Amino acid sequence: MYRFIIVLIFGALFTSCNSDVDAGEFVVGSDNLAITNKVVLIDTATVEVSTINFDSLATSGQSRILLGNYDDPIFGKVKSDSYFQLSSSSFALQTTSSDLEGANYVFDSIRMVLIPDKYYYSDTTKTQSISIHRLLQKVKPNTDDDSFYNNSALSYDSNSLATVTFSSMPLRQDSIFVKLDTTFGEALFQKLKKREITTEDQFIEYFKGLVIRSVSETSSCVMGFKTTSLMQLYYSKKVTDAQTSILKEFTITDASKQFNRITLDRTGTVLKDLPGTTERLSSNLTENKSFIQSGTGLACRIDFPNIKQLKYITEKGAIVDAKLVIRPVNNTYSAVYPLADSLNVYLADDLNRLKGTLNSSSGYPIYAVLNKDNDEFDENIGYSIPLGTFMQNEMIKQSDSRLSLILTIPNISKAVDRLVLGNQKNTGNKVQLKIYYISY
DSSP states (O other): OOOEEEEETTSTTOSOTTSOEEETTEEEOGGGOOTTOEEEEEOOOOOEEEEEEOSOOBOTTSSOEEEEEEEETTTEEEEEEEEEOOBOSOOSOOOSSOGGGGGGEEEEEEEEEEOEEEEEEEOTTSEEEEEEEEESSOSOOSSTTOOOBTTOOOOEEEEEEEEEEEEOOTTTOSOEEEEOOHHHHHHHHHHHHTTSOOSHHHHHHHOOOEEEEEOOSSOOEEEEEOTTOEEEEEEEEEETTEEEEEEEEEEOOOGGGEEEEEEEEOTTSTTTTOOOTTSOEEGGGTTTEEEEETTTTEEEEEEOTTGGGGGGSSSSEEEEEEEEEEOBOTTSOOSSSOOOSEEEEEEEOTTOOEEEEOBOTTSOBOEEEEEOOOOTTOTTOEEEEEOHHHHHHHHHOSSSOOOEEEEEOSSTTSOOOEEEEEOTTSTTOOOEEEEEEEEO
16 A cells, blocks of 8 residues: 655654654654664555535625626636625714804715725736625624625615726725715715714614625626725815815724625536535546635645554554645646645544644644745645644544545635645646654
8 A cells, every 4th residue: 555665764854863753642752763763754645635615704804895706717707796884983064163054065976985905816907897786784694603704695776876897906006986876975965964864873774885796797807905995975065156075984884894795606617516515526526636715615625544554554653754745736827826825724524624723743833835946847836734743643543533634725715816736646736745654
């Protein structure tokens, strides 16, 4: 089952014969590192790679309005709409002398101001179209945890308050201004002017919030906007022929009342038959590839089915080191679809329930770090994960249960970055596991 390579213990494997080597719950002391000891390199252990789907990621409270859509040639059609509730510090119109002054105010205009936060994904050379609609439901979750998810939605008025097409320049744009429907603005202004709205509860009862929908008909991109984006209402008092506009602003004051609905249409892709959240789709059925995508809940699962059999190699022994290198598949990444610098690594049970992060022996989270060293065929590009402590603990575990690794891209709930990884059968981009086992 394994191919063994004998390595002298005083070789390059250890930097010092005076230091202890951590092997999870077992520590090999320097007294045991004698010249007669052997380290076995195991590099043919089975690694199972699959794709899983977390069908609900909490997207409220993420402090990002995520808008846009694009057609991914591998993953399918990605889209993000954003829902939010607005409020104001005061619902009174500005007066400088008496209450009667407000009677002279007239409505000027109303607009939405979207402030890019410099996040983007996919092709920014194309224009993006959005429409803004008034919500018919309050931004109030139906669940007990007070969260909204990537699959949450609220009903809204089919008639838009505005539709606009703009160039996607996330690194250069300061703000995007969208003029809203005049009738809507006039009605809101009159409610304030007549003091029919004087409290936040009254305001939310009348105006429950907005949804901004991505309506681009052609492939575009997804952009992030700050939750400091706001709605501005302008009004003025006419004095002879001159007008001085007065501004009233409505902002997202409660981050939990803003969320993004992020969808993925997998029709016609190798992911079209992705099973439920407790199951997995083997990479053997998806062209020897596994898939990760933030926002939509796709993650890579890695299993080591034969890890417990390593304890039968010798009567006394331990795993002193292990490293997994999993590689992105060639031609699946580019400037439009860049590679993440690192991946989060979690532990999970057989039903894909997360049990925490993968930690080092000293208790710090371990990340899968990208090696960016270029070569002619990109053979050195891959994510490296140190697994010595994890492998030792799994090998000596008394129960029959096994933990798996789950890989995700950081910012899983507020982005749409994606990644394609190869399995052991993937030509040119094979996952590689090296285990160093010491007999003593």
